[in-house]
Amino acid sequence: MRMTLGTRRPLVAGNWKMNGTRASIPVVEAIRDGLTPDLASRIDALICPPSTLISACVAAVSGSSIAIGGQNLHARENGAFTGSISAEMLADLGATYVIVGHSERRAYHHETDDGVHAKALGARRAGLCGIICVGETIEEREQGRALDIVRAQLAIGLPKGATAADTVIAYEPVWAIGSGRTPTPKDIAEVHASLREMLDKLAGEEAHKIRILYGGSVKPSNAREILSVENVDGALVGGASLVAQDFLGICAAYA
Numbered sequence: 001m002r003m004t005l006g007t008r009r010p011l012v013a014g015n016w017k018m019n020g021t022r023a024s025i026p027v028v029e030a031i032r033d034g035l036t037p038d039l040a041s042r043i044d045a046l047i048c049p050p051s052t053l054i055s056a057c058v059a060a061v062s063g064s065s066i067a068i069g070g071q072n073l074h075a076r077e078n079g080a081f082t083g084s085i086s087a088e089m090l091a092d093l094g095a096t097y098v099i100v101g102h103s104e105r106r107a108y109h110h111e112t113d114d115g116v117h118a119k120a121l122g123a124r125r126a127g128l129c130g131i132i133c134v135g136e137t138i139e140e141r142e143q144g145r146a147l148d149i150v151r152a153q154l155a156i157g158l159p160k161g162a163t164a165a166d167t168v169i170a171y172e173p174v175w176a177i178g179s180g181r182t183p184t185p186k187d188i189a190e191v192h193a194s195l196r197e198m199l200d201k202l203a204g205e206e207a208h209k210i211r212i213l214y215g216g217s218v219k220p221s222n223a224r225e226i227l228s229v230e231n232v233d234g235a236l237v238g239g240a241s242l243v244a245q246d247f248l249g250i251c252a253a254y255a
């Protein structure tokens with residue numbers, strides 16, 4: 001039976017992380033060719049490759065509905081920040097989304113919630129949609145602090161006046177990323193309901209249109225169960241987005 005879609009248009013986003021070279025462009029082409037017109041009319045699909053591949057991916061999806069995004073940005077527009085890339089530079093290449101505050105950046109690059117806030121503002125300044133990531137560690141979940149942690153991350157990270165045009169939220173439990181483990185549908189529902197309630201209150205009347213994705217070990221085999229959970233408006237997919245058939249298999253949960 002076809003999944004009933006809510007008021008928010010689903011987004012299935014792939015995060016390639018530090019994977020891929022020009023030899024990977026056929027993966028994007030296969031996703032482009034494999035997304036049926038019916039699915040393309042019902043969902044948004046996005047690939048976030050490494051920055052080195054953004055131009056080639058933008059060219060590869062040209063004429064299709066698939067969007068291309070960055071995985072990170074510097075909050076400032078330009079300046080003496082060696083090795084960094086601004087939102088304006090991503091937009092110049094044709095990116096329309098950017099991931100902000102992924103747990104791997106929080107863990108390995110010491111990103112703070114204030115830094116996430118600044119980056120989300122940077123994304124908005126350049127007309128990009130920022131995908132703000134939140135999520136608890138396994139210790140925090142075991143201590144019963146998962147809701148407090150993600151709510152605190154959102155409270156600081158989310159810029160005032162956020163709208164669906166400039167913001168997507170992704171709930172990614174750190175312990176579920178790349179581990180093959182996922183929370184139960186009940187646990188996902190609890191976090192998404194809490195974030196939804198908070199978002200609707202914090203961000204004003206436009207906020208009800210902001211999508212909340214789930215991320216962490218989403219695969220074709222569990223996508224339908226996860227994406228059917230109330231208030232889950234799509235997925236942020238890591239490993240499975242590197243294989244066209246797997247990414248398409250996740251999108252097909254909405255078929």
Ligand SMILES: O=C[C@H](O)COP(=O)(O)O
Binds near residue numbers: 236239240
């Ligand atoms: O950004 C994507 C997430 O970190 C999920 O990664 P994963 O699907 O490989 O668990």
